Amino acid sequence: MVLDPPLPRPLVGRLVVIGIGLIGSSILRAVQARALAGAAVAYDASEPVRARVAELGVADEVAVTPAEAVTGADLVILCVPVGAMAAVAQAIAPHLKPGAIVSDVGSVKGAVLKALSAHLPENVHIVPAHPVAGTEYSGPDAGFATLFQNRWSIVTPPDGADEVAVAAVSAFWQAMGANVETMSAEHHDLVLAITSHVPHLIAYNIVGTAADLEEVTQSEVIKYSAGGFRDFTRIAASDPTMWRDVFLNNREAVIEVLGRFTEDLIALQRAIRWNEGDTLFDLFTRTRAIRRSIIEIGQETAAPDFGRERK
Ligand code: NAP
Numbered sequence: 001m002v003l004d005p006p007l008p009r010p011l012v013g014r015l016v017v018i019g020i021g022l023i024g025s026s027i028l029r030a031v032q033a034r035a036l037a038g039a040a041v042a043y044d045a046s047e048p049v050r051a052r053v054a055e056l057g058v059a060d061e062v063a064v065t066p067a068e069a070v071t072g073a074d075l076v077i078l079c080v081p082v083g084a085m086a087a088v089a090q091a092i093a094p095h096l097k098p099g100a101i102v103s104d105v106g107s108v109k110g111a112v113l114k115a116l117s118a119h120l121p122e123n124v125h126i127v128p129a130h131p132v133a134g135t136e137y138s139g140p141d142a143g144f145a146t147l148f149q150n151r152w153s154i155v156t157p158p159d160g161a162d163e164v165a166v167a168a169v170s171a172f173w174q175a176m177g178a179n180v181e182t183m184s185a186e187h188h189d190l191v192l193a194i195t196s197h198v199p200h201l202i203a204y205n206i207v208g209t210a211a212d213l214e215e216v217t218q219s220e221v222i223k224y225s226a227g228g229f230r231d232f233t234r235i236a237a238s239d240p241t242m243w244r245d246v247f248l249n250n251r252e253a254v255i256e257v258l259g260r261f262t263e264d265l266i267a268l269q270r271a272i273r274w275n276e277g278d279t280l281f282d283l284f285t286r287t288r289a290i291r292r293s294i295i296e297i298g299q300e301t302a303a304p305d306f307g308r309e310r311k
Contacts, residue, residue: 009035009036010035010036010037010038011036011037011171011172011175012036012037012038012074012075012168012172013037013038013039013074014037014038014039014041014072014073014074014075015031015036015037015038015039015040015041015073015074015075015076015077016041016042016043016063016069016070016073016075016076016077017040017041017042017043017059017077017079018043018044018066018069018070018076018077018078018079018080018088018092019044019045019078019079019080019081019084019088020042020043020044020049020050020053020058020059020079020140021044021049021079021138021139021140021142021143021239022134022135022137022138022139022142022143022147022239023079023105023131023134023143023147024042024044024077024079024105024140024143025053025056025058025139025140025141025142025143026143026144026145026147026148027077027079027105027143027148027176028040028042028053028058028059028143029058029143029144029145030145030146030147030148030176030177031176032058032059032145033145034175034176036172036175036176037060039060039061040058040059040060040061041059041060041061041062041063041069041073042058042059042061042062042063042069043062043063043064043065043066043068043069044140045080049139049140050062050064052140052141053140056140056141058140058143066088066091066092066095067091067092067094067095069092070092070095070096070100071095071097072097073096073097073100074100074101075100075101075103075168075169075172076092076096076100076101076102076103077103077104077105078102078103078104078105078106078116079104079105081106081239081241081242081245082106082107082108082111082112082242082245082246082249083241083244083245083248083249084245085104085106085111085112085115085116086115086116086118086119089102089115089116089118089119089120090119092120093119093120093121096120096121096124098123098124099123099124099125100124100125101124101125101127101165101168101169102116102120102124102125102126102127103126103127103128103129103169104116104128104129105129105130105131106128106130107130107192107196107197107242107246107250108189108192108245108246108249108250109128109130109154109156109185109188109189110185110186110188110189110249110250111249111250112128112185112249113126113128113156113158113185116128117158125161125162125165126158126161127155127157127161127165127166127168127169128155128156128157128158128185129153129154129155129156129169129173130153130154130156130188130192131147131148131151131152131153131154131173131178132151132152132153132154132192132196133147133148133151133152133153133178134147135147136234136235136237136238136239138239138242146177148173148176148177148178149176149177149178150177150178150179150298151178151179151299152178152179152180152181153173153176153178153179153180153181154180154181154182154183154188155169155170155173155180155181155182156182156183156184156185156188157182158185166182170182189250189252189253190253190256190257192250192253193250193253193254193256193257194257197246197247197250197253197254197257198254198257198258198261199235200235200236200238200243200246201247201254201258202232202261203232203233203235203236204235204236204243206229206232206236207229207232207233207236208236210229267279268280268283
């Protein structure tokens with residue numbers, strides 16, 4: 001058996017993470033735990049966040065301006081909401097050295113690629129990526145070093161991207177414990193619309209609907225929430241800024257998938273109205289098999305009630 005040569009340590013010279021929330025601080029923690037960078041530099045627009053990051057000690061340096069942060073950077077990873085990517089790209093553009101790699105973790109890839117390409121100089125490499133891992137929490141305290149372990153990270157290089165830069169970003173995510181897949185930004189946005197964006201919209205919608213049904217809300221919704229609703233409330237607690245930006249920036253794919261979803265929902269409504277038990281039973285059997293296969297590939301726990309502790 002031929003073994004791959006071991007990766008050099010540190011993997012990156014000067015690594016800069018911009019936006020130190022759940023994802024940015026998880027990257028910094030994982031980089032620190034695995035000694036992946038010569039110097040790990042953090043920058044966030046918010047002063048209290050910068051102070052907290054310094055207190056947490058997850059970066060070697062906390063920069064006060066984006067310019068100071070990216071000067072001399074080898075790899076810059078933008079971990080801000082999708083709607084803020086353009087402004088950050090504009091702010092760092094004049095300060096990047098030729099040959100630097102600029103990546104991001106945005107949940108939408110087509111719009112981010114457009115935003116970065118519009119502002120960054122041609123002598124830097126743009127290699128967007130999306131770690132498909134997260135929680136409903138935000139901020140620097142929400143991060144943890146193992147967030148990306150055994151999760152997928154999707155790298156979406158634009159046509160003609162520099163192969164060495166793409167390999168460097170892929171190696172970075174692999175070194176963080178993630179499995180790497182490469183695809184086009186367009187394909188990513190369609191896949192994520194189905195697997196993540198529309199499910200979040202459904203959760204926001206159902207929790208919103210329940211909140212609007214005033215007679216059964218508050219006490220009863222909370223009291224009986226174990227009946228399925230509770231799992232939607234977890235998803236619907238996700239960061240409002242992040243998710244607003246996801247929907248506004250993946251509009252086409254989300255609308256396409258929502259169209260299909262609405263048709264299928266109407267078909268179910270019809271099956272219920274006309275007592276078509278077989279239609280319901282067949283669908284529920286198929287969906288149960290999908291959950292089983294997600295558990296089999298290690299992306300979810302088989303423990304009852306999502307492994308919640310019984311008190
Ligand atoms: P988060 O916890 O809210 O952190 C984002 C941080 O970026 C905040 O501290 C925010 O400061 C800061 N920020 C906003 N605008 C900025 C700017 N112009 N310059 C510098 N810093 C700025 O968000 P997150 O969950 O880590 O998400 C970050 C990115 O990861 C998003 O693009 C999201 O789509 C992607 N992502 C998220 C998940 C997830 O499950 N959460 C999973 C995969 C990918 P303020 O709070 O002061 O605005």
